[in-house]
Amino acid sequence: MAEKTTSVHYLNYLQLDKILEAQYPLSNKKGEKAHEEMLFIIIHQVYELWFKQILCEISSIMELFKKDKIDEENVGVIVRRMERVNKIMTTLVGQLDILETMTSLDFLDFRHHLSPASGFQSHQFRKLEVMLGLKIEKRHQFGGCPYHAQFEGQKKKEILALEENQSLFMLVEKWLERIPFLNMQGFDFTQKYEQAVNKMLTKEINGIKAANLREEDRSLRIRMIKENKKYFERVLSETQHNKAMEAGETALSYKATMSALLINLYRDESILHLPYQFLRSLIELDHKIATWRFRHMQMVEKMLGQKIGTGGSSGQGYLKQTIDKHKLFADLANIATLMISRSYLPELPKNIKTSLGFKFKN
């Protein structure tokens, strides 16, 4: 018997006595038991457990980026952890289907007990936003108070400290700036890229002029190309880029943007494969969080319509605003605007190409 207790049991390992005894429906206490409140509690607890896991992965990724030297092996680890975070996000979106089996009428059976508690008070979700890089001045505001007014004591301190610390966004920016590819052995990427873009646009315009098109189609297409040209120019000019940063139109530094562009364009090179996967996974995360906010808003609409939230927010209105405003890696997604097709891609000098590959081939 004594030995038995020292050996690991599923029940103890998972602390199930705590986990499974942590559901206290308020409607029970008040003598008007609402069957559906249990689901409401449990799904939120599940969300919080997953948030804990996401925070654990994101923290570990940030630690790796804080190292002086991030070798390929670490990028591999980072990519795998981002992949995991994204799979968790897929589950978080999907499981809204469960909560949507609770209808308006069911929810109203116990909703009045909850006020003023609210999902806005999820400390972990706020931490996640801050760690990823959401700045307080970029947040969609509601009511007169800052978001952290919801927290007190240690919890508040923690979130204020995180606001001061480096975010994942900042760490990624620095990493991109450090990557030694922009000026490799006499290959000036930005210059070569600019030439390629101009060649491409000239060819496109000539092609359209020569084609047998209706006038309106022709002018439409030329207009499209000219719009693109302007965009390219703005982004390639460091001065204009810095202005756009000051104006809050873009957040990623010029150098980091160029590195990200290079990685996207030459992602077929072995050494850039993992960095490319990583940049992609950040956009993925941004999109999945946005999808979660979007589906969350739909669920609230179904349950409450235009009713005001238990925390006093405009409910689905607030959620709708955050979908776009709380995106963090839009600058990485916008790299797609700058992509040119492989046929225009400046060829890498042979010596560089070799040094970007692996030694062993089979």
Add this chain to the structure above:
Amino acid sequence: MAEKTTSVHYLNYLQLDKILEAQYPLSNKKGEKAHEEMLFIIIHQVYELWFKQILCEISSIMELFKKDKIDEENVGVIVRRMERVNKIMTTLVGQLDILETMTSLDFLDFRHHLSPASGFQSHQFRKLEVMLGLKIEKRHQFGGCPYHAQFEGQKKKEILALEENQSLFMLVEKWLERIPFLNMQGFDFTQKYEQAVNKMLTKEINGIKAANLREEDRSLRIRMIKENKKYFERVLSETQHNKAMEAGETALSYKATMSALLINLYRDESILHLPYQFLRSLIELDHKIATWRFRHMQMVEKMLGQKIGTGGSSGQGYLKQTIDKHKLFADLANIATLMISRSYLPELPKNIKTSLGFKFKN
């Protein structure tokens, strides 16, 4: 041998010679074969096949609603078909994951061959929008032309005719208006409901006044309740409702709205079970189409960033606008705002309750 050809073979039944010989990548023809173009073609063909199926189901539902008498059996059939449409929509959203394996660089290998073809030219998708009830004046516009300028001849005629016909929205509205529950055997639903709302709001306000709350919490909560009160009043007044309709704020008639509210409130009654499921499935469809637009927009962002679409649209910008603007059953979703908890629900007179149930019990 002769007999064999007369018996059904999978190959012929499914017309696979047509289906599987209908992929002509333009990049092949132009001598610069792009591996990824096949996926681009096939996934769009799959989308169109599913659109055909959705149109088939929606048409059949509309036919049932056009009958003089829609008995319970038919509502059952309608609910099952709507459920199928919604499962198809789930697949349509999910399979965007496949297209997202095509990256910007891959797409640019053949994109220039496609212009000016564009997803805007999907005749079936336009038909679906019109059949559900999207009016041309409610559409998000881009360019100077109406959406149907994309079509010619028979295709254009068909879409213009659909614009004139009754939409699913209109048919549902009429069905709701005809449902004989609003004035049953002396039970005036609207009046009873209004009394219940007032009782609820008064009780809530008194509760807050009596509670030991901080002043700011108290005023916040009272403000919330007053906002709700206004909303209730506006909706319950037929005059105000009609004004809101004229102003384009709401589209569903007063009577239909009241019927939908009644169905939502008394959905536990046997006879209202299927009507409730049906109303719910319409909101579901609206939400799933919106989710598809949302995820579609994200995919375009990843592939093209801010590039202009092949059809000359602002690409993801257009898609973003349609998410909200092309919703059709928002008025049904907004019923949730009017819900009151079961404890305030006016009790049905016994004779009515019996007549809403089944005869057989066990």
Add this chain to the structure above:
Amino acid sequence: MAEKTTSVHYLNYLQLDKILEAQYPLSNKKGEKAHEEMLFIIIHQVYELWFKQILCEISSIMELFKKDKIDEENVGVIVRRMERVNKIMTTLVGQLDILETMTSLDFLDFRHHLSPASGFQSHQFRKLEVMLGLKIEKRHQFGGCPYHAQFEGQKKKEILALEENQSLFMLVEKWLERIPFLNMQGFDFTQKYEQAVNKMLTKEINGIKAANLREEDRSLRIRMIKENKKYFERVLSETQHNKAMEAGETALSYKATMSALLINLYRDESILHLPYQFLRSLIELDHKIATWRFRHMQMVEKMLGQKIGTGGSSGQGYLKQTIDKHKLFADLANIATLMISRSYLPELPKNIKTSLGFKFKN
């Protein structure tokens, strides 16, 4: 300040101090921290939370079935709760994707700390199996001990008591037996159905004889029909059915089987709509649990190959065996074998048809 603590906060409502402080990776304690152990703990805790929710729904359904009178309203509630359970199961299957991001090498970093703990020790999952109706003698056995040897004290008592109690299977069987449709106002369902089957089979055989078929096709098709005929005969004979029950080939009583068949055949009648949905949801649940076992087995295969489980089981071998053996509602799925097409369906007498419908039509 004082007031604040009395008002509900998200943190307290969800008992997040318990939930989020319940992760103790064993590898941390032993000084060889394995990053991946956190995921292992959290996902299992999430599973257990969802099991709690499923048990809560299944218990509430069983309570409703224990009532003397199960009216239509209750069947509606039951159907909605089953739907929720099935949505939860969908999430449980889907989230295996998260665990599959942990690879063999990652798992081996901490697996040695876990032995002899094992998923077999999940008390809640065992309870679920027993409550649904899994009998100890039907379980796939491994090792020399009964499954409940994993539990002690109160936990063991609870599971032994459940073994004695009525299961959902038994309650459903009784409900089906009580449904008053088999002999309605002189309409003897079984007899009418048998006549219809014979008519159908005769017509099919005549059709084949008349057709211009190759001999082998003809005989193949006739063989198929004769097989079906035998199956029909065996099921329709109460004597043979009882023998099959004694032999353990079938578990559902003759009368309950006939009722289930009737519900499936006449499911378009209003009054049978919800009972049909309920029967369908039981098959769905059985299938989803089986899918979960199947995907679980695949995950174990990827992580451990043929390695023996931490609890000493043959790991994936055990899981594979349970997929089929632990199914509970196979008899309901097999009703499909007995279905005949609507064109052969015995018509209900008009007086019965009316009494199966609703009074109100519109």
Add this chain to the structure above:
Amino acid sequence: MAEKTTSVHYLNYLQLDKILEAQYPLSNKKGEKAHEEMLFIIIHQVYELWFKQILCEISSIMELFKKDKIDEENVGVIVRRMERVNKIMTTLVGQLDILETMTSLDFLDFRHHLSPASGFQSHQFRKLEVMLGLKIEKRHQFGGCPYHAQFEGQKKKEILALEENQSLFMLVEKWLERIPFLNMQGFDFTQKYEQAVNKMLTKEINGIKAANLREEDRSLRIRMIKENKKYFERVLSETQHNKAMEAGETALSYKATMSALLINLYRDESILHLPYQFLRSLIELDHKIATWRFRHMQMVEKMLGQKIGTGGSSGQGYLKQTIDKHKLFADLANIATLMISRSYLPELPKNIKTSLGFKFKN
């Protein structure tokens, strides 16, 4: 006008006139229109379109493997295409939910028109199985005929030719055999690995002997370790491996197995990252095809119960048999049995480690 027809239109590009005019429900022709037959046709056409895409990807992967030199860049391309195939498979599994909205009664309305057509006649699915590596002698047989008796003329020739050609399995095996890692600069992998395994097992046994365990726990654990030891020995001996191959217990050559093991163990090295992802994607594909068969079987069970298939097969019985028997990359999955934790992993000599990494670091 003339110009307009020469420019690309969505309709023509996708050949929608062919695709959307290829649905001929047999029940329409015979004057007993069954609403549900359209879904049956369209979903099968969608499946065949996706099969075409999968074949396109698998063929292109096989072409890459047939090259003399498969450099890292190509492995990157292969990994991305396998990922796409797996996402398609996810959709193929998920969309069974749509077909499951068709119930037994619905299907029987038109099923009799289909015989003897059957899913067994899918030429593309057979091609896929053969291309992946399924040998005719490994197939689950039913009826007296080989599977290709379903095809005639060109279709039959094509499938017989594929049977003769190299399969993906064979190409992967050769690639693994060629990978130059097993004997690198004096590092004999197999020998080092064997030593590591023995060290690990000895330590485990000693640990158990020293521990304060109940006798039955001790012996259980020791038995587990001894079982593992035997498995390791059998696999590491080339002679025993060859015997197992002759006996049909394993299919992958000794050398390829050792390479696959090495890749799994040292997957953190940069150069092995992509090969690892590729091996993993093959197991994933095997599992997803198996899941598709499994869910397909469940769907058939719901629709037909134990009824015999339209093609004369035992329906779900056949499908159940193929789940395990038609797996192709089980040997790769079984590598997991041979994994040892990182703490026992033989350290790579420094010169090898360098040559496995990239030159550039940041």
